Amino acid sequence: MEPSDKALVPFVSVDHMMQLIHHIGLEPMLRGLADYIADDFSRWEQFDKTPRVAAHSPEGVIELMPTSDGVSYGFKYVNGHPKNTVDGLQTVTAFGLLADVDTGYPVLLTEMTLLTALRTAATSALVARTLAPAGATTMAMIGNGAQSEFQSRAMQAIAGITHVRLYDIDPTATAKCAANLAGSGLRVTPCTTAEAAMEGAQILTTCTADKAYATILTDNMVGAGVHINAIGGDCPGKTEIAPAILKRGDIFVEYPPQTRIEGDIQQLGADHPVTEIWKVLAGHAPGRTSDKQITIFDSVGFAIEDFSALRYIRDQIEGTTFYHPLDLLADPDDPRDLYGMLDRAAPARYPGALLLRRHSASPANAPAGQMTQSVPPHVATLIKSSMATSTSAREGQRPMPAHPPCGTAITPSPARMTALGKCDHRPSPVSRSMATSVPTISAALLIYRRTGNGPEAGTRGVVFAGSGSTRTRGCTWARFCAVVT
Numbered sequence: 144m145e146p147s148d149k150a151l152v153p154f155v156s157v158d159h160m161m162q163l164i165h166h167i168g169l170e171p172m173l174r175g176l177a178d179y180i181a182d183d184f185s186r187w188e189q190f191d192k193t194p195r196v197a198a199h200s201p202e203g204v205i206e207l208m209p210t211s212d213g214v215s216y217g218f219k220y221v222n223g224h225p226k227n228t229v230d231g232l233q234t235v236t237a238f239g240l241l242a243d244v245d246t247g248y249p250v251l252l253t254e255m256t257l258l259t260a261l262r263t264a265a266t267s268a269l270v271a272r273t274l275a276p277a278g279a280t281t282m283a284m285i286g287n288g289a290q291s292e293f294q295s296r297a298m299q300a301i302a303g304i305t306h307v308r309l310y311d312i313d314p315t316a317t318a319k320c321a322a323n324l325a326g327s328g329l330r331v332t333p334c335t336t337a338e339a340a341m342e343g344a345q346i347l348t349t350c351t352a353d354k355a356y357a358t359i360l361t362d363n364m365v366g367a368g369v370h371i372n373a374i375g376g377d378c379p380g381k382t383e384i385a386p387a388i389l390k391r392g393d394i395f396v397e398y399p400p401q402t403r404i405e406g407d408i409q410q411l412g413a414d415h416p417v418t419e420i421w422k423v424l425a426g427h428a429p430g431r432t433s434d435k436q437i438t439i440f441d442s443v444g445f446a447i448e449d450f451s452a453l454r455y456i457r458d459q460i461e462g463t464t465f466y467h468p469l470d471l472l473a474d475p476d477d478p479r480d481l482y483g484m485l486d487r488a489a490p491a492r493y494p495g496a497l498l499l500r501r502h503s504a505s506p507a508n509a510p511a512g513q514m515t516q517s518v519p520p521h522v523a524t525l526i527k528s529s530m531a532t533s534t535s536a537r538e539g540q541r542p543m544p545a546h547p548p549c550g551t552a553i554t555p556s557p558a559r560m561t562a563l564g565k566c567d568h569r570p571s572p573v574s575r576s577m578a579t580s581v582p583t584i585s586a587a588l589l590i591y592r593r594t595g596n597g598p599e600a601g602t603r604g605v606v607f608a609g610s611g612s613t614r615t616r617g618c619t620w621a622r623f624c625a626v627v628t
């Protein structure tokens with residue numbers, strides 16, 4: 144038997160996410176995400192905050208990123224394994240969940256690999272719009288891997304960037320990024336050194352992956368009046384920016400207790416001054432105060448950005464087909480009878496079910512005993528499930544009597560069926576799946592033939608017939624009657 148709506152959680156697969164991005168449009172989606180992030184940053188103090196829970200290994204890290212605003216709870220699972228690309232795997236993959244705090248029930252499960260790239264880019268661009276020098280149009284994009292096109296497009300959509308200058312130690316990554324950005328409206332310049340990429344750039348984005356104290360930007364490379372968007376230094380022992388640059392600039396962070404462990408500022412003293420970026424966005428702290436200033440966004444990615452992204456996706460998929468209802472939560476008829484729910488999946492009592500014939504008229508007129516086709520296993524399962532439903536008090540309906548014992552010979556007739564009772568299923572996954580899997584089930588006449596060597600083995604069985612079906616809100620109301628032949 145299939146579960147009720149209480150069991151189902153909207154699940155956004157990678158395929159759905161890709162469709163949703165095309166449906167909304169990449170730039171509107173990046174702007175929408177930035178708006179949700181800005182909205183949540185503006186109420187920062189309402190959130191439960193904790194540094195993410197990180198499980199480190201020699202090659203990478205697996206992290207859980209939870210937060211809650213008291214109404215909703217969200218978390219993301221994310222990994223970071225820089226060596227993965229050598230094996231054809233991604234450096235970063237993720238999925239996440241949003242739940243209702245009041246009931247604890249999940250309301251969304253979604254892929255977050257694409258969504259992380261989008262939300263990271265939206266956050267970077269939101270911050271750059273606030274901190275970059277006025278009139279910034281050129282960005283150096285150092286590290287041309289999975290995040291790089293999203294970073295570039297978000298800077299274009301949100302921060303006014305029109306020209307990106309690309310550099311990666313792997314030229315094939317630069318070629319890939321340049322090809323992907325062709326037609327985006329951005330002017331794209333592939334470069335062969337980091338220094339060349341930085342020529343004329345007001346925004347310097349570092350987005351490399353190396354589990355090491357790397358120095359992507361050395362002190363002599365960075366002049367006054369730039370904004371550094373440092374993305375890739377996001378783990379203990381994984382940095383990109385020379386400490387001297389950090390000391391020359393003003394540093395903005397998401398959540399200091401996490402960034403001091405994971406960000407580029409892990410190279411500085413624990414009391415080195417930093418500004419929480421939410422305070423700048425909310426107007427509680429100054430951002431850029433001079434043209435000559437070096438502003439540094441030491442980004443590591445914080446749970447509230449994922450919470451905003453989850454909220455955004457929940458709102459965007461409502462009323463669309465960009466999700467699957469996922470059978471994630473047990474839904475016993477009696478909430479305290481979890482054990483009894485197991486009966487729904489009990490083996491069929493009549494495993495040798497046979498489909499007699501399709502019959503569009505009243506089951507009473509159906510010529511019983513005329514076999515035309517074996518019942519495929521999935522139909523047998525549906526029949527078993529629907530019998531379980533029809534004999535239960537599910538959803539407050541009058542229970543349908545169990546079929547008479549095998550051996551009770553009766554003639555199918557409307558009167559007899561009435562006597563046995565009818566079961567008007569409300570819209571339920573059972574009837575929905577029947578409608579999907581067996582479109583003509585409402586006019587089917589079915590017989591179960593008992594098998595095996597037990598005392599009930601033989602040819603007698605239950606005729607199971609359905610009649611009448613209407614569609615309501617995408618569900619089928621199916622009426623089933625059981626008679627014995």
Ligand SMILES: NC(=O)c1ccc[n+]([C@@H]2O[C@H](COP(=O)([O-])OP(=O)(O)OC[C@H]3O[C@@H](n4cnc5c(N)ncnc54)[C@H](O)[C@@H]3O)[C@@H](O)[C@H]2O)c1
Binds near residue numbers: 259289
């Ligand atoms: N701050 C955040 O919120 C956030 C979110 C997602 C990812 N990240 C981090 O961003 C980084 C990039 O992620 P990705 O998914 O694009 O990884 P990726 O592995 O797909 O790409 C990384 C690229 O960096 C290049 N690279 C490595 N060392 C370099 C160097 N010294 N100079 C120039 N290029 C170099 C690699 O060749 C590769 O093309 C990772 O470190 C990841 O952990 C941060």
